[in-house]
Amino acid sequence: MDSKLVVSPSPHVHSGESTSRLMFNVVLALMPAFAVSLYYFGIGALFVTLLSVLSCVLFEYLIQKFILKVQPTITDGSAIVTGLLLAFNVPSNLPWYIVVIGSLFAIGVAKMSFGGLGSNPFNPAMAARVFMLISFPVQMTSWPLPIESRLKYIDAVTGPTPLAILKEGLKKGDTISQIADQIPSHLQLFMGVMGGSLGEISALALLIGFAWLLYKKVITWHIPISIFTTIFIFTGILWLVNPEKNADPIFHLLTGGVMIGAIYMATDYVTSPMHPKGMVLFGIGIGLLTVIIRVWGAYPEGVSFAILIMNAFVPLINRYVKPKRFGEEVKRNG
Amino acid sequence: MLKTFAKGGVHPPENKFSANKPIEVLPLPAKVSIPVSQHIGAPATILVAKGDKVKVGQLIAQSAGFVSANIHSSVSGTVESIDPVLDSSGYKRPAITIVVEGDEWEPTIDRSPELKRNIDADAQTIIKKIAEAGIVGLGGATFPSHVKLSVPAGKKADVLIINGVECEPYLTSDHRLMLEKGHELMVGIQLLMRALGVDKAMIGIENNKPDAIKYLTEIAKEYSGITVHALKVKYPQGGEKQLIKALINREVPSGGLPIDIGAVVHNVGTAYAVYEAVQKNKPLFERVVTVTGKNLPKPSNFLVRIGTPVSDLIAAAGGLPDDTAKVVNGGPMMGKAVTDIAVPVTKGTSGIIVFPATESKRKAESVCIRCAKCVSACPMGLEPYLLIRMSQRMMFEKMEHERVLDCMECGSCSFECPANLPLLDYIRLGKTEVNKIIRARKN
Numbered sequence: 001m002d003s004k005l006v007v008s009p010s011p012h013v014h015s016g017e018s019t020s021r022l023m024f025n026v027v028l029a030l031m032p033a034f035a036v037s038l039y040y041f042g043i044g045a046l047f048v049t050l051l052s053v054l055s056c057v058l059f060e061y062l063i064q065k066f067i068l069k070v071q072p073t074i075t076d077g078s079a080i081v082t083g084l085l086l087a088f089n090v091p092s093n094l095p096w097y098i099v100v101i102g103s104l105f106a107i108g109v110a111k112m113s114f115g116g117l118g119s120n121p122f123n124p125a126m127a128a129r130v131f132m133l134i135s136f137p138v139q140m141t142s143w144p145l146p147i148e149s150r151l152k153y154i155d156a157v158t159g160p161t162p163l164a165i166l167k168e169g170l171k172k173g174d175t176i177s178q179i180a181d182q183i184p185s186h187l188q189l190f191m192g193v194m195g196g197s198l199g200e201i202s203a204l205a206l207l208i209g210f211a212w213l214l215y216k217k218v219i220t221w222h223i224p225i226s227i228f229t230t231i232f233i234f235t236g237i238l239w240l241v242n243p244e245k246n247a248d249p250i251f252h253l254l255t256g257g258v259m260i261g262a263i264y265m266a267t268d269y270v271t272s273p274m275h276p277k278g279m280v281l282f283g284i285g286i287g288l289l290t291v292i293i294r295v296w297g298a299y300p301e302g303v304s305f306a307i308l309i310m311n312a313f314v315p316l317i318n319r320y321v322k323p324k325r326f327g328e329e330v331k332r333n334g
Numbered sequence: 335m336l337k338t339f340a341k342g343g344v345h346p347p348e349n350k351f352s353a354n355k356p357i358e359v360l361p362l363p364a365k366v367s368i369p370v371s372q373h374i375g376a377p378a379t380i381l382v383a384k385g386d387k388v389k390v391g392q393l394i395a396q397s398a399g400f401v402s403a404n405i406h407s408s409v410s411g412t413v414e415s416i417d418p419v420l421d422s423s424g425y426k427r428p429a430i431t432i433v434v435e436g437d438e439w440e441p442t443i444d445r446s447p448e449l450k451r452n453i454d455a456d457a458q459t460i461i462k463k464i465a466e467a468g469i470v471g472l473g474g475a476t477f478p479s480h481v482k483l484s485v486p487a488g489k490k491a492d493v494l495i496i497n498g499v500e501c502e503p504y505l506t507s508d509h510r511l512m513l514e515k516g517h518e519l520m521v522g523i524q525l526l527m528r529a530l531g532v533d534k535a536m537i538g539i540e541n542n543k544p545d546a547i548k549y550l551t552e553i554a555k556e557y558s559g560i561t562v563h564a565l566k567v568k569y570p571q572g573g574e575k576q577l578i579k580a581l582i583n584r585e586v587p588s589g590g591l592p593i594d595i596g597a598v599v600h601n602v603g604t605a606y607a608v609y610e611a612v613q614k615n616k617p618l619f620e621r622v623v624t625v626t627g628k629n630l631p632k633p634s635n636f637l638v639r640i641g642t643p644v645s646d647l648i649a650a651a652g653g654l655p656d657d658t659a660k661v662v663n664g665g666p667m668m669g670k671a672v673t674d675i676a677v678p679v680t681k682g683t684s685g686i687i688v689f690p691a692t693e694s695k696r697k698a699e700s701v702c703i704r705c706a707k708c709v710s711a712c713p714m715g716l717e718p719y720l721l722i723r724m725s726q727r728m729m730f731e732k733m734e735h736e737r738v739l740d741c742m743e744c745g746s747c748s749f750e751c752p753a754n755l756p757l758l759d760y761i762r763l764g765k766t767e768v769n770k771i772i773r774a775r776k777n
Binding site for chain 2: 004005006007008009010011012013014015017018019021022073076078116117118119220269270272273274275276322323324325326327328
């Protein structure tokens, strides 16, 4: 016994946290939004989500096993999270082959070609969504109407998202009060009764997941709250300046991918900054870009682009925004 | 709101199994091995030879320089050998091995249990007595105490901080000492205050020891200038810099010492040893050691003579459980895993922890997912994820620039890492290399 003691350097205890546990908590946090999606979009949501998760996991396994020839790490759960987030960012009537191509892009191009988990500069699900949006613009912007489409997949009844109604209306020269009766109320938006990507619709469900992630200390408040605050203030100013040409800030927070983007996509560990100051800066950047794209850009929705653009700034932020070292101030004064 | 330090920190499970176990005197061992290097600084010069008879409290190795410490025999008996002995460092280092015969103390030691409250000695005498008694920091750092009390010219201490935090999980030796030797501790603190020329002392205790906080707050009323402060539980609050920050909101400058901002920190165990040295003329040759572990039959707190084999302590605590795979000298966050349980207890041994096989080996590493938990955990505001990458790529100059030498090796980063990366191992390597670079630059 004595001669067989384990000798290793301190610390001798560990928190027990692991990558797979963190990922599992993200999956749990996405379940309320998935339930809402099943309720509104039915079989389409179920099919697209399962297909996306399965193909992401399978592509990760195949690429690691046969191309990279390394031990597959699908048990860490990161491919499951990517699959879920990818599905949550597409319409529930998306043809199966587009889902598979999107998964291949997410795992193969955005993740594995950069070195796999921990090395990818762009959020894989977000990069794949933008890739799909550019490659399949029609299919990626035909939004099934909630409830009516429950039992339908490809043949779902579609309609525009609230943001698209707003963009079109303003382009025609309508005022907000003329458009108002075509868009759902704030309460409906909060509950998720609107057309949109299958997992992005219900702010309530996504916020429940946010609370879980905070409680489990998977993420901190810095990125989501700075995105929300920036969008709220920026669109609030525009709204105050001209309420007939700009939607109110609550509408902006509840529509498009703000909730899912801020809580689940922008907080992706790998592609976000390493300390609170940098996280806040990153969040402010996403908020500003989102509003700029929505208000002045060609697309009705800008969260995906905003996150990808800010992902590119993360190395720069990490390099120049440093945490304050203990004892630093004193040294400078002394 | 309870006070604590601002930056970083973690909450490991406390597991203080021996918190309610009163201090027991461990029976004398058959043999002790007393290493001559139990402190930071030069090893002491050996004064005895093989075959010499020694008494309890006799000086057997003399301080070899300003930063060094005297070493006294902890038993009476015959010097059996002066040979290197395996100690907690994992190396064989010079030690005096004594076969125990009876228990004959030096007659100058006052063995009466009465509290001696009146302080006759002046500052110089107190510091001299502390140096003679071989007192070192008993919290585990083992820095010679008289050096800390000798304030360099141009600097001035205005507050004495007493560390009763015991932030390491499992350990309870300071907790028991505060409960059982409160008055002696208070007198020891007053001696330290006089030695430093300060009229204010603050005792910091984490809030998981409410009985100690209550008791010491009560008796502190009888002693002028001493206050007791409850602190929020957070590791590593027992670090000097963190404790000063928590109590008086001052930051020790990077690369500096507490005295630079007018503070001196001593552990409660040290303050008690000071009381014994000055008031009772008793050198430091025994200390309180927690012996604990999840599967150990009787987690205990023992008063142990220095040099006693760790195996004796474990036997007295019910014996080594069958599933034991690791034995740690010190706390689970900063302690050292020993290679053999025959190693001796030294002045810095605050606890012995026995870990079952299920908790002894590290889990497999995976890749860094850049979760930033290490950055939030670091109490010094460093970026461990960056330091490990630099260390692996041997970018040591860059590590120096990133202030790797500020790292106090608390282990919070490795504790938190979900990928089980050996962050602290690589940071230690970097620190060693950076120190080499700095030495080379000076020459």
